[in-house]
Amino acid sequence: MxxxxxxxxxxxxxxxGDKSISHRALMLGGLAVGETTIDGLLEGEDVLCTAAAMRALGAEIERDENGQWHVWGRGVGGLGEPDNVIDMGNSGTGARLLLGILASHPLTAVLTGDASLRGRPMARVTDPLAACGAEFIARTGGRLPLTVVGSRDPLPLDYELPVPSAQVKSAVLLAGLNAPGDTRVVEREATRDHSERMLAYFGATIRRSEIEIEGCMASEIVLSGQPELTGRPVRVxxxxxxxxxxxxxxxxxxxxxxxxxxxxxxxxxxxxxxxxxxxxxxxxxxxxxxxxxxxxxxxxxxxxxxxxxxxxxxxxxxxxxxxxxxxxxxxxxxxxxxxxxxxxxxxxxxxxxxxxxxxxxxxxxxxxxxxxxxxxxxxxxxxxxxxxxxxxxxxxxxxxxxxxxxxxxxxxxxxxxxxxxxxxxxxxxxxxxxxxxxxxxxx
CATH class of the missing domain: 3.65.10.10 (Enolpyruvate transferase domain)
Structure with a gap:
């Protein structure tokens, strides 16, 4: 061109529509009880891969003739094992956030993507997620295709981000949804807070406060595990x-x-x-x-x-x-x-x-x-x-x-x-x- x-x-x-928010709306809709309606969803290939992934895990997702999307969720902890490999296309955000969800579900899933995504590192997400009890089998460098064996008894996570990353923060919080107790993330530099905003909007209890670490101020985000998320209307x-x-x-x-x-x-x-x-x-x-x-x-x-x-x-x-x-x-x-x-x-x-x-x-x-x-x-x-x-x-x-x-x-x-x-x-x-x-x- x-x-x-x-x-x-x-x-x-x-x-x-915003790609980051579109991914999260589909995922949280799939983890909620009842119907979530989404207006303005980005209908790009990355987001459509996330929709297909959530369908493969058991959520019902439809687009009506007016362009509105409808998601009927399975509830927190209610996703099922997919019958086939999940292809996330080119979406690093979709893949990393989905790994967080899968880590605390008692199922086995295989994720892959296109040539670009298969070359991108996933270890910065899988390393902290392993602490909840999940197992990850990946290619050298933590690359896709990757198998995740979710934890049957997931543990809440307590993690300080070594570098600013909204994707890593979000993956940890999403894993914490299906774990008992509080999951805690500390970030020294503020990153995108779309996950925190949408988790609260769907009914999760999530708290942010400022704490001091080594003489510097940082943010502490605490999520109460095993909430009942409720389907909501979302305008992206x-x-x-x-x-x-x-x-x-x-x-x-x-x-x-x-x-x-x-x-x-x-x-x-x-x-x-x-x-x-x-x-x-x-x-x-x-x-x-x-x-x-x-x-x-x-x-x-x-x-x-x-x-x-x-x-x-x-x-x-x-x-x-x-x-x-x-x-x-x-x-x-x-x-x-x-x-x-x-x-x-x-x-x-x-x-x-x-x-x-x-x-x-x-x-x-x-x-x-x-x-x-x-x-x-x-x-x-x-x-x-x-x-x-x-x-x-x-x-x-x-x-x-x-x-x-x-x-x-x-x-x-x-x-x-x-x-x-x-x-x-x-x-x-x-x-x-x-x-x-x-x-x-x-x-």
């Missing part, structure tokens, strides 16, 4: 990670004015907004409200110049998925943008840090890649673009969309090698961007 230089974007966009907000692409594209194209409706505004997901506003981005937050336990708002975005900034490492957990597209904004900004604390990017769907750096070089940008940092010298206008060979996206949806955004704002077209992975998180990306005025072609 190729992105041609575009003059301006305009229009109103209702974006796909627009995914801020998906919103990042039209948001940055509009900022980079002078004359643009776009409105993004119902975007999730969770404080642990707002790092990109904060950074773009520090760069001078014209982003107006309107109609702030709360839906299903999550804050949401509409964003009015206008194109204009940006200035390079230094993004602190402490902000990384709140925007880890958005650094690739931020790097595209940095390419067009005036001056140098320095991004730190990016080590986790090396173990995403691809080594995103190396892939972004390599692609920006191909597009004529000056960059410096460190072990966990990226520095981009902005050109104060349209980047050169015109890569003489397609950007290798490494089957990574966010890399693909990021470089298509760069192409819209460049002097010459930018071509990527494969746009098919975009369907994992943003299946209507091409059409919705074209509706705003983007020039995207299949070749």
């Amino acid at each position: 190729t992105a041609q230089p575009t003059e301006a974007l305009s229009g109103t966009l209702r974006l796909p 907000p627009a995914d801020p990670s998906s919103a990042a692409f039209p948001l940055v594209a509009a900022l980079l194209l002078p004359g643009s004015q776009t409105r993004l409706i119902g975007v999730g505004m969770n404080p642990q997901r707002s790092g990109l907004l904060t950074t773009l506003q520090e760069m001078g981005g014209d982003i107006e937050i309107t109609n702030a409200r709360e839906e299903g336990g999550e804050p949401v708002a509409d964003l009015l975005v206008r194109g204009g110049p940006l200035e390079g900034v230094e993004v602190p490492a402490a902000r990384a957990p709140s925007m880890i998925d958005e650094y690739p597209v931020l790097a595209m904004a940095a390419a067009a900004a005036k001056g140098r943008t320095v991004m730190k604390g990016l080590g986790e990017l090396r173990v995403k769907e691809s080594d995103r840090l190396a892939t972004v750096a390599r692609g920006l070089n191909l597009c004529g940008l000056e960059i410096e890649e460190g072990p966990d940092s990226l520095t981009v010298e902005g050109v104060n206008g349209r980047p050169p673009g015109g890569n003489n060979q397609p950007i290798q996206t490494e089957l990574d949806h966010r890399i693909a969309m990021s470089f298509l955004v760069l192409g819209m704002a460049s002097e010459r077209p930018v071509q990527i090698d494969d746009a098919t992975p975009i369907a994992t998180s943003f299946p209507d990306f091409t059409k919705l961007m074209q509706d705003l005025g983007a020039k995207l072609t299949d070749v």
Whole structure:
């Protein structure tokens, strides 16, 4: 696919549902008693794999003709052993959270995924989960395919996160649902709290407090085990990670004015907004409200110049998925943008840090890649673009969309090698961007 230089974007966009919340809504709906209805579920491949997985474990899941999803759960501890291998596709979030659920169920299951997911490490989840009594048999490096033998008498967990990770935290809490007593997680740096919010919304007792460890403040999250979760209506907000692409594209194209409706505004997901506003981005937050336990708002975005900034490492957990597209904004900004604390990017769907750096070089940008940092010298206008060979996206949806955004704002077209992975998180990306005025072609 190729992105041609575009003059301006305009229009109103209702974006796909948040992927993180969509996964959790299906999982907690499957663990609840009664019916859960879900509006705005992201119908990308990752989330559909989670729906198929929960069906395989015994939950009833249907989509009606109006696009609303219905889940009839089995109750906490009530999932059944699957008849076949569970394929999680490309979804690291789905796989890691599901391992947490399976760890405290008395069943045996085998998880696999696509080539990208099979290369990603699972040990950071399976190591703490083993303490509840589960057994895991995996390939070298804790990789899929992986067999989990869930505990028949699960123990509550007490775990301090060695590095910030919402996926690990969520997996531990989900395992604790079917264990007696309290499961406790301590995090020294705040991570996304979608699991805590949704667990409370479905009826779990979960408490967060601040504690002191070695002279520093940390968060303690305590979940009371074996609750009865009750099916609830869930409205999934627009995914801020998906919103990042039209948001940055509009900022980079002078004359643009776009409105993004119902975007999730969770404080642990707002790092990109904060950074773009520090760069001078014209982003107006309107109609702030709360839906299903999550804050949401509409964003009015206008194109204009940006200035390079230094993004602190402490902000990384709140925007880890958005650094690739931020790097595209940095390419067009005036001056140098320095991004730190990016080590986790090396173990995403691809080594995103190396892939972004390599692609920006191909597009004529000056960059410096460190072990966990990226520095981009902005050109104060349209980047050169015109890569003489397609950007290798490494089957990574966010890399693909990021470089298509760069192409819209460049002097010459930018071509990527494969746009098919975009369907994992943003299946209507091409059409919705074209509706705003983007020039995207299949070749």
